[in-house]
Amino acid sequence: MKHFVGGGLLAVLGAIVLAGALVSGNTSPRGWIGSHYSKVGNGVYRAPGPPTAVAATLTRKFKPSDRAYDPAGVFLRYPNAVVAVLPDGKGSRVLIDDVDRGYRRHYSYIGSRWGGPSGRASVFRGGGPGSGK
Amino acid sequence: MSGSGKRGKTADTVGRQIVIWSIVLGVIGLIVVLVVADNNDDEVGFSGGGLFGSEGAGRLVERLNAAAGAQQICYGWEIDSDLPGMTDYITPVTPSAPALRTPAPGATPLPTPAPGTPQSETEQRLRDTLAAEPGVDVGSNLGTGVDPRERPQECPRWVVFTADYYYDITEEEWTSVTQGIETNLPLQLSPSDLRQAGITEVDLLGDQANARLADAVGALPMIVAEKGAAPPVPQIDVQAPPAGDKISPPGMARYVWMGIGGVLVAGGLVWIVIAAVRSRRSA
Numbered sequence: 001m002k003h004f005v006g007g008g009l010l011a012v013l014g015a016i017v018l019a020g021a022l023v024s025g026n027t028s029p030r031g032w033i034g035s036h037y038s039k040v041g042n043g044v045y046r047a048p049g050p051p052t053a054v055a056a057t058l059t060r061k062f063k064p065s066d067r068a069y070d071p072a073g074v075f076l077r078y079p080n081a082v083v084a085v086l087p088d089g090k091g092s093r094v095l096i097d098d099v100d101r102g103y104r105r106h107y108s109y110i111g112s113r114w115g116g117p118s119g120r121a122s123v124f125r126g127g128g129p130g131s132g133k
Numbered sequence: 134m135s136g137s138g139k140r141g142k143t144a145d146t147v148g149r150q151i152v153i154w155s156i157v158l159g160v161i162g163l164i165v166v167l168v169v170a171d172n173n174d175d176e177v178g179f180s181g182g183g184l185f186g187s188e189g190a191g192r193l194v195e196r197l198n199a200a201a202g203a204q205q206i207c208y209g210w211e212i213d214s215d216l217p218g219m220t221d222y223i224t225p226v227t228p229s230a231p232a233l234r235t236p237a238p239g240a241t242p243l244p245t246p247a248p249g250t251p252q253s254e255t256e257q258r259l260r261d262t263l264a265a266e267p268g269v270d271v272g273s274n275l276g277t278g279v280d281p282r283e284r285p286q287e288c289p290r291w292v293v294f295t296a297d298y299y300y301d302i303t304e305e306e307w308t309s310v311t312q313g314i315e316t317n318l319p320l321q322l323s324p325s326d327l328r329q330a331g332i333t334e335v336d337l338l339g340d341q342a343n344a345r346l347a348d349a350v351g352a353l354p355m356i357v358a359e360k361g362a363a364p365p366v367p368q369i370d371v372q373a374p375p376a377g378d379k380i381s382p383p384g385m386a387r388y389v390w391m392g393i394g395g396v397l398v399a400g401g402l403v404w405i406v407i408a409a410v411r412s413r414r415s416a
Contacts, residue, residue, distance in 0.1 A: 003411070007404030010156070014397025021390035050359040052352060056331030065383065066341075069332070069348035071200035071208075071355055071366040079383050087358065087365040103380035108369040112188065113344075115380035123189045124344035 028081050029062040030096055037094055045094040051085045054092045058083060070109045077114055082106065152407065156400035163392045182220040183277065184212055184270040184343055190226045190277050193347055197274035200354035202232025204363035206318070207281035207288035209273030210350045215300040215307070217267040227276035233287050282315070292316040292357060294350045296337065310337050314353070318362055326356050 037045035047054045055074035059067065064076040064083075073086040082102025084095040097105055103115055112123045181187020197208040273281045273293070281288035293315045301308040312334065314322040327333075330352050336345040358365045 003408030004405055007401045007408060009401070010404060011398050011401025014394045014399070014401060016394075017397060018391055018394025021387050021394060052326075052330035052355055052359060056329060059331040067331075067344075067348060069330070069352040069355070071196050071351055071353075072368050073355070074330075074352075079387075082380075086368065087355070099380050104374060105371065107374045107378075108372045111372075111374055111378065112192070115374075115378060117375075117377050119379045119381040121381050123192055124185065124341070124347050 027062050028078050029058050029076075029083060030081055032061060033058070033083070033094055033096060040093075043096045045096070046088060047085075047092040047094050048090075049092060050090070051087050051092045054094065055085045058085070066114060068110050068113055073109070075106055075110050077102075077110075082110075084109075152400060152403050156396060159396040159400075160393055163389050163396065181223050183222040184214060184219070185347055187222060187224060187226060189343075189347060190222060190272060193350060194226050194228050194272060194274060194276055196351060197354070198228035198230075198232050199369075200366045201274040203366045204354060204357065205233070205290065206354070206357065206363055207233065207274055207284070207291040208350065208353050209275075209279070209281045209291065209293045210271065210295070210346075211280065211293060212270045212296045212346060213266070213298060214268045214270060215298045219268045219270070222277045225277050226272070228274060231275065233274070282317075290318055292318065292322065292353050294353060296346065296349075307338050307342065310334060312337065312349070318357070320357070320360055320362050322356070322360075327352065330356060 033045055037047045040046050049057070051074055055067075055069075055076065058064075058076060062078065064078055066077040068075040068077075073084055076083040076085070077099070080098065082097050082099055082105075084097075084102070084106055086093045086095070095102075095105070103110065112121060114121055116122050181190070183190055185193060201207050271278055271280050273279050273288075273291075275281060275284060275287060280293070281291040282293060295313045295315060297311045298307045299309040300306070312324045312327070314324065314326065316322050324334075327349050332345055332349050332352065336342070337349070339345065354363070354366050357363050
């Protein structure tokens, strides 16, 4: 009997790890942005707050796999989307694209950083001493 | 106990050990793949020295230069890495077309050395700065090694991000950081502005600390604009990536964890099957 319990526990543990990995890979703020900000175009939304605050809110709610802060805006990378938060008057313009289209659209900001020749990024990829050894 | 019974029990034990060791080795193998993948990710870039590498510093200087042109404010950084062995920028980085030039007649213009020119004034200044303060990375829209606070003619208005790290030689990593934003603008700027922008102290000590440092510097013009002290920095014209240039694939970590989960599920099911076979035999 104890072997059934042991095998069952192992299988349940594996299922939890598997489910966690699957869920974490599907993190995307697309639905949340659509329900909280005003849509002004296909994949374009207007948020009332300034770009840094909007980007911080999105980062808190949906952890991006990478980020890039530029003097002209904030860019967030998710497994299935690239989100750009740009100044728009007193608020922000939020653009959501799939990763390939987002990379092409915002290449001037994120090229070399999130990609490059053959997908090999070359800028700011190291962890530095903070990454631990 | 009969001979066949003993053989059956031995076979069961061996089978169980095979399952257990298969699971253990599978999980260890996947963890090794995960670690190797992470290490490979960290090894990319940083050629050219400094905290940002020559390419990263070049990009940062150009973007700060664009912000300085749009807002008439100089932006810079001074980061004490607490790493005396930190390599300097091999070649000083300067903006390709400086947006801010010396305004006063007769003032000393900002030197823009030809690429590769040895012993230029900029290069010498950088050497002097780094020689005086080893491990300190200084830069601005005027170039690496140039502190806008010391260039009042080009930079009557400035904002500088500062960070002072503590490097633990035992842990071999940065374990604490004190950050700040200095400015001569009639404006309150503090690290809380960066925190509200989503760049925290944890980020500055984390896996991508250098990228977050660049982000902290890059965010300054936007923060200043949001406080109403300057207009927003204009967007860059859309530039298509060259052929073959594409976004990097997502990290392998997720797939490794999926693999670990799959191995555990399979191991658990095999364990149950073996237990079922054993219980049927013994019945």
